[in-house]
Amino acid sequence: MLASFFINALALASSIYVIQVLNRYVSSGVDATLATLTFGVILAIAIFNLFLILSLRDISYFYFVLSAIGYMLFPLAANGIGFQFFWGDSFWLANRSIVLSVNFASISTILFTRSFL
Numbered sequence: 857m858l859a860s861f862f863i864n865a866l867a868l869a870s871s872i873y874v875i876q877v878l879n880r881y882v883s884s885g886v887d888a889t890l891a892t893l894t895f896g897v898i899l900a901i902a903i904f905n906l907f908l909i910l911s912l913r914d915i916s917y918f919y920f921v922l923s924a925i926g927y928m929l930f931p932l933a934a935n936g937i938g939f940q941f942f943w944g945d946s947f948w949l950a951n952r953s954i955v956l957s958v959n960f961a962s963i964s965t966i967l968f969t970r971s972f973l
Contacts, residue, residue, distance in 0.1 A: 891931060891935060891937070894931070895928055895931070895932070898924050898925075898927065898928040899928065901924055902921045902924045902925055902928075905917045905920050905921045905924070906921055909921070915971055916968060916971045916972045919964055919967040919968035919971055919972075920968050920972075922960075922964035922967070922968070923961060923964040923965045923967075923968050925960075925964075926957060926960040926961025926962075926963075926964050926965070927961050929953070929956075929957035929960065929961070930954065930957040930958055930961060932953075932957075933953035933954045933956075933957050934954060938950075938953055939953070
């Protein structure tokens, strides 16, 4: 019973330490770096699949590219990066970008699923 208490205390202390480390990274700008890496990976996947579209002539890859772009647009809209860099002059688009990106990603994912399966 005493060993169980110490194990639980260590687990709590380690999770508190992890939270403190994550807060330090987020406050130092690692959050923006992770977002940039995520957008870069999604963009690389989309470009690779564009080459697959050209070589294989399969419509499923086109829907996958649309889906990847849709899933990249949502964090851009949610974080404000899209408003800051891409559609800064359009307040109409900035106010509706989250809803539009979720719908675009959902519809393109449904189209990809239907064509792939």
